[in-house]
Amino acid sequence: MYGIVGFILLSTFIYTGQAVKCYQCSSDENPKGKDLCGAYGAFDETLHTPVNCMDDESFTPGTFCVKRTRQSPRFFIWDGRWRTVIRRCTAVSENGVTNACNWGVDENGVYWEDCYCTSNGCNGATSVVLSSATIAWSVVVGIGLSKLVF
Template sequence: MFPVESIRCYQCSSGQDSKGEDNCGAYEKFDQSKHIAVDCSSDESSTPGSFCMKVTQQSPKGFIWDGRWRQVIRRCASVSETGVTGVCNWGVYENGVYWEECYCSEDSCNGSYRSQSVSNSLLISSVFAMLTTYLWHTVA
């Protein structure tokens, strides 16, 4: 038999940070040197899984008294809603909170800031497509 290697992911939640701390990268860049990725098949993992997940939630401005609120959760995951990894899903809850879930399948991949660039690329692509469609219909 061949040994099965499991994926290693960062595990943290900004909701568990002490006041004034940002250990999970909600407001500052996530510092991978201060964290150790956990083996997703070990007892160390709060949720066992076969890939990594990063969840970001952000309130609209004025949602709370001191401005914007943001939360980041990094952990192992076993099932994505879409069934695929290497993608980010996003949306807005009824209360106006923006959410984004990114799934990946390489060791420590949920420690990157990549998901923000993916979202920005999707947003830019969507705006470009809508603008192109609008211009196409107004010229024709």
């Protein structure tokens, strides 16, 4: 039993030689009157092609994807809120966790949300979905802890 679980866990971490592919865009670079990066509406994946994070076409090389959202507070410049979204590859997670979102409000009242993920095209989604490696690791740790406790 433990041999099978160990093999499954190990196989989720084997390097296959392929880099993750992420969408890359910034709402700050949108043409006037267009929302191509999904700041105010749904992100249209048909208008973008995920790039290989280890190729030259990637703005920033990395091993996972990020979607960064910033939004101004209410009543900012007579209630003219702004919102910006950036999608790209990244190599460093500011909170040290991937396949999760972290959010908060900075000292100026600007809402921020950073979502990190590790599957191809995952930063095109509105939410982050756990990978099979994360789920498998959680199951193994849960089984291991239950054996120690009981």
